[in-house]
Amino acid sequence: MRGLVWFRRDLRTLDNTALIQAIRTVSDSQHDNQGLMALFVVTPEQWKQHNLSPMQADLIRRRLVTLSEELKALNVSLHVGTVASFNECPSLLAQLCARFNIDQVFANAEYEVNEVIRDEATQKALSAQQVEFSLLADKCVFTPGTLLNKQGSYFKVFTPFKKTWLQRFSVEQSLVHKPKTLERNALLDENMQVNSDLDYPTADSSKWHSDTKTVIAELRRFAIERASDYQQDRDFPAIDGTSQLSPYLALGMLSVRQCVARLLNGRHPEQLDIGEQTWLSELIWREFYQHLIYFEPKLCKGRAFVPWSDNLHWQGEGENLAKWQRGETGYPIVDAAMKQLNETGWMHNRLRMVVASFLTKDLLLDWHDGEAYFMSRLVDGDFAANNGGWQWSASTGCDAQPYFRIFNPISQGQKFDADGSFVKKWLPELKDVPTKYVHCPWLWADFGSLDYPEPIVDHKQQREKALQMYKDAKGSGD
Incomplete structure (x- = not known):
């Protein structure tokens, strides 16, 4: 069994559903030639179309270096490929799978229209080569499509969405899972270097952290020191009252489960104080918008909802x-x-x-x-x-x-x-x-x-x- 895990906007090893599943599947195969490789694809033209900021591009560049080191500690090598846009991703994946005799590709699902089209095309290309393409639910606590109103439709108003989210939530859903180290990996390439040139404009992102230890420390510091005052401080820009964790959530350097788990610290949402509940509500807002683009693709095409x-x-x-x-x-x-x-x-x-x-x-x-x-x-x-x-x-x-x-x-x-x-x-x-x-x-x-x-x-x-x-x-x- 040989696998490939495809990283997108989920640039972390901790609590990464696709990576954990990939390592588990390869490890369980007990094949003499078992192996796993990791891939990130740079798509400069697509990024340009999506207005990716030079500063976020720079944070991606820095983060890939950290991700490569973390994967190496798990006995997995990161390969960084470059194609112009999402349109070329299926052929790149197909070529890599043929070259390295890959049996299964793992990735975490994304819900924007261009990303969905990319993954459907990739599925088709890999299927033609008898390569399995597994998309895992990772981005939200509740996968879009699983949280519906009594009429079986999606929520168009946040408050009932949040109410249902809280009613359905169990602490087990915020458990943070760690990947195991892959004991044997025939696809390990010690010499594989992460190319720091993304072929895309960058701007200095050094104000923002790229290493996991510091990012998690920021999350922990906010949950302990500022979350309780979040409701009263968050509206005042001169006060350091917000979490400022959004860059790490946007690139998947943190999972929403890590945030919820750290905030709850073993408690149920109803046991949180008003400040903590307000921050949890903001995390649920992020999830609400993910569900919306899943159900209303027109939002990704420049159309208004109303x-x-x-x-x-x-x-x-x-x-x-x-x-x-x-x-x-x-x-x-x-x-x-x-x-x-x-x-x-x-x-x-x-x-x-x-x-x-x-x-x-x-x-x-x-x-x-x-x-x-x-x-x-x-x-x-x-x-x-x-x-x-x-x-x-x-x-x-x-x-x-x-x-x-x-x-x-x-x-x-x-x-x-x-x-x-x-x-x-x-x-x-x-x-x-x-x-x-x-x-x-x-x-x-x-x-x-x-x-x-x-x-x-x-x-x-x-x-x-x-x-x-x-x-x-x-x-x-x-």
């Missing part, structure tokens, strides 16, 4: 998109958030909602532009979560914010960054502005002395335009 929103006539001025991207809108909380994104590849979750609302309902610009820009910059870029968040903010999605609820960028800043400490960190040109004016500096008598732009739009006027724009779209029917 049909009437296809009628939205975006009225914004194109040049304002670039000003929003650069953090030059004249609204400090928006600009500071965009500066944080551009420099670190990450943005505080409250601010993701603020800047998304601002783009769609103040600048009246298409949410697709914001979705794409986020993916091109985020180190934690994850299609389902990013799409779900943007459609929620733009009021076009499943269980979305009502279109008439529009964030006021001034009051959001005053409420969640009252003393302006976050704003002044990212916009040092405002460091001398009195607290009273830090979120509306144009009202300050000395505003003319600042190297900071006036607001590019009037929030009150744009709010009325947005309400009419959405009302017209909804009134024109489905």
Whole structure:
């Protein structure tokens, strides 16, 4: 028995269902020539189409080195192959299977449309060679399709989804499994090196960890020290109140089961305090969005969840998109958030909602532009979560914010960054502005002395335009 385990966005050895199953299957075969190899496929053109950020690409590059070392400790070698796009993956897999006499390929299932098409084509190509292709459920606690409402349909609202998730959950589902070391491996190649050149633009990701020990330590530190205060601290960007584990979840450096297990620490969800329950709820939100793209492939094709929103006539001025991207809108909380994104590849979750609302309902610009820009910059870029968040903010999605609820960028800043400490960190040109004016500096008598732009739009006027724009779209029917 010879196997191949295909890594995708599950770059870990601990609690990796496909890897564990592959090692178990090969070990149980008791064949003299048994072997297992690991594969990661670089797809530069596909990454470009998917707006993979250079910073996330760099984190992938660094992580592959760690993954290779961890696999070597399990007596497995990692091979890194390169093809332009997903279209060439089936032929690459078929060639490798023929070259190394592979009997079975193992991989963890992914639910985005392009990934599903890739895997279906791979299944067909391998089947022609009598190679078995096993897709394992790994990404979610509850595999998409297993959590349905009483009518047998998928949940379109988060709250009942979460309620059912919690009702069905058992602590056994968050058990973290360790892979065994493969005792004999005829496919072990001690000289196999991981190519650090991904043939793709990269940006420095060194702020984010690539080694498992440190990532798990970050998870443990958050669960012990900050999770209980998460509910009260998470909305304030100047406070270190969020987990900042999203980059590791996005690339599968951590599994959701590891997060749930560490948070519960042997308890049942109902025994968690309010802060811990709130963070668990955020993990369930991530899962909700994974289920949505499984049931609604149109979300991966640029379509909105709500049909009437296809009628939205975006009225914004194109040049304002670039000003929003650069953090030059004249609204400090928006600009500071965009500066944080551009420099670190990450943005505080409250601010993701603020800047998304601002783009769609103040600048009246298409949410697709914001979705794409986020993916091109985020180190934690994850299609389902990013799409779900943007459609929620733009009021076009499943269980979305009502279109008439529009964030006021001034009051959001005053409420969640009252003393302006976050704003002044990212916009040092405002460091001398009195607290009273830090979120509306144009009202300050000395505003003319600042190297900071006036607001590019009037929030009150744009709010009325947005309400009419959405009302017209909804009134024109489905």
